[in-house]
Amino acid sequence: MTIKISRGRGRPRRFDPEQAVATAQRLFHAQGYDAVSVADVTDALGINPPSLYAAFGNKAGLYARVLNRYNSTNAIPLRDLLRPDRPVAECLASVLEEAARHYAADPVTSGCMVLEGTRSNDADARDAACALQAAAESMIRNYVASRHPEEAERVTDFVATIMAGLSTKARNGQDLDRLLAIADIASMALAEALGD
Amino acid sequence: MTIKISRGRGRPRRFDPEQAVATAQRLFHAQGYDAVSVADVTDALGINPPSLYAAFGNKAGLYARVLNRYNSTNAIPLRDLLRPDRPVAECLASVLEEAARHYAADPVTSGCMVLEGTRSNDADARDAACALQAAAESMIRNYVASRHPEEAERVTDFVATIMAGLSTKARNGQDLDRLLAIADIASMALAEALGD
DNA sequence: ATATTTTTATAGTCATTACTACAAAAGTCC
DNA sequence: GGACTTTTGTAGTAATGACTATAAAAATAT
Known part of the structure; x- marks a missing residue:
């Protein structure tokens, strides 16, 4: 029995767009x-192509909705982790640890959907993912710069590199323990670079 | 005037297969x-599809030849860098530095062709790239294990993660200096983890 | 020269892609 | 109940993907 949503x-x-985005998110993240x-997507939702195009415009439009949903429900909570009352190196270490946990949480949707999306061959999809990635990187850079302006660029580059590598490794099937060990080694470097 | 190669x-x-592989390598590495x-590929070579299929079987067959060529001419010379007469951390640092240099050497063929190839959606292409990547990682692991058996796994995982991240960053357009700075920070962690 | 061999160019096949024209269906509003 | 609105299902389109059947071309062997 299908739940019907009235729009006037x-x-x-015959379908709930929110649920459609959630289903599409699983597919896009997995594959x-x-x-x-x-x-x-239409097969997974049990709908026909015109319904999807009426709701989302095109494939990239659906992906944009999916990215928004991912960003507000599945992303790493940088705003909470980057604390002004704790050592910078310690907070960045918690970001890396959280990244490892997120990326390995579900083996079918491993890695970071945004970081993986930046490698798409479709220009629209890639640009949308790159925008989110740039925003996250900016947030990290600003945080580091507020306390260690000289080191902001290289430390941010390093953290972003580790996260990209962790996402890759997670998609390669690496288990949580090994990802955490990698994050630990990286965190040692952060402590040294920022003074512990 | 076309150079003609006799095969009996x-x-x-009308074309030299070696040169065809070189041309295909540029395309595969770039895109x-x-x-x-x-x-x-056939447009770039000025030949027709049947000629390419006669020479290489199929697209994946051509890619396999390209990977071999890349591996023997453009890959990082692990065998030379992983020296038994130098500190392990120092040699791994030189691997990371060399990776940064390779990945940023040519902006149109940035990153590592093998690492990027492991993300293909084609099973044959992906498996071929994964095999080469696994071989390189084994080589590093064996080298580390010969001197620091306890640390071999995590240190190798870390180095592989950095290399994957550097390849990603290079494809993102990051310039050589910043890649080298990332490699430097990672090397600090290696020195600490392995005892300097 | 003629037969044989190998590669070529032409012109396709067939599957899959994102996307859509159109008319019937299924509601709401008066 | 009838006009209106929105979504649906059917059945496409046009482009592009990897790959190939076929016969002519261009060489060598005898």
Whole structure:
């Protein structure tokens, strides 16, 4: 029995767009933007292509919605982790640890959906993912700069590199313990670079 | 005027397979396996599809030849860098530095072709790239294990993570100086983890 | 010269892609 | 109940993907 959502007059939708975005998110995260066809999504939702295009415009439009959802529900909570009352190196270490945990949490949706999305061959999808990644990197850089302006660039580059590497390793099937060990070694370097 | 290579009797080839592999390597390295179509390759070579299929079997067959060529001419010379007469941390640092230099050497073919190839959506291409990557990682692990058996796994994981991250950053357009700075910070962690 | 061999160019096949025209269906509003 | 609105299902389109059947071309062997 399908739940019908009313949008005023007219024939009611047979699907909930929010749920559709959630389903699409699983597919895009699991397989990547390029590897997921519109047919994959419509099949998973049990709807026909026109319904999806009416709701989201096109494949990239759906992906944009998915990225927003990911960013507000599955992303690493940088705002909470980057604390002004704790050592910078310690907070960055917690970001890396949290990254390892997120990326290995579910083996079918391993890695970071945004970081993986920046490698798409579709320009629209790639740009959308790159924008989110740039925003996250800016946030880290600003945080480091507020306390260690000289080191902000290189430390941020290093953290971003580790996160990209962790996402890759997670998609390669590396288990949580090994990802955490990698994050630990990286955190030693951060402590040394920022003074502990 | 085209150079014709004789292969015994029969109509001569209009193209040199070695040169074809070199041209295909540029394309695959620049755009990735999935984004390069067979038509892209045949257009670049000025030949027709049947000629390419006669010489290489299929797209994945051509890619296998390209990977071999890359591995024997463009790869990081691990065998020379991993020296038994130098501190392990120092040698691994030189591997990371060399990686940074290789990945940023040419902006149109940035990053590591093997590491990027492991992300292909084509199973054959991905498996071929993964095999080479696994071999390189084994070489590093064996080297570390010969001197620091307890640390071999985590240190190798860390080095592999940094290399994957550096390749990503290089493809993102990061310049050589910043890649080298990242490699430097990572090397500090290696020195600490392995005892300097 | 003629037969044989190998590669070529032409012109396709077939599957899959993102996306859509159109009319029937299924509601709401008066 | 009838006009109106919105979504649905059917059945496409056009482009592009990897790959190939076929016969002519261009060489060598005898």
